[in-house]
Amino acid sequence: MECMPHGVGNVLHQAAHLNCELAMPNSAFVEVPYPQGARDAQPYMTDTIRIASDGCVHAPAKPGLGYEIDRAALDKAITAVER
Numbered sequence: 001m002e003c004m005p006h007g008v009g010n011v012l013h014q015a016a017h018l019n020c021e022l023a024m025p026n027s028a029f030v031e032v033p034y035p036q037g038a039r040d041a042q043p044y045m046t047d048t049i050r051i052a053s054d055g056c057v058h059a060p061a062k063p064g065l066g067y068e069i070d071r072a073a074l075d076k077a078i079t080a081v082e083r
Contacts, residue, residue, distance in 0.1 A: 012067070
């Protein structure tokens with residue numbers, strides 16, 4: 001049976017779903033936001049997910065989820081709550 005998880009959130013969310021779908025032999029396609037770049041507004045992500053000219057979303061080559069996080073920008077976006 002084919003299975004296509006939906007994962008059109010931000011880049012980090014898309015990366016997690018893409019990796020799951022790449023690991024599933026019964027995944028027929030990957031869902032990406034349209035237009036491309038519509039969900040790229042995370043200043044802490046240095047990479048984006050794009051559809052290649054051959055119509056495919058290729059597997060990332062970097063470690064982990066394959067998309068780099070700018071830790072300094074992420075730290076700036078986090079609000080600490082003290083109790």
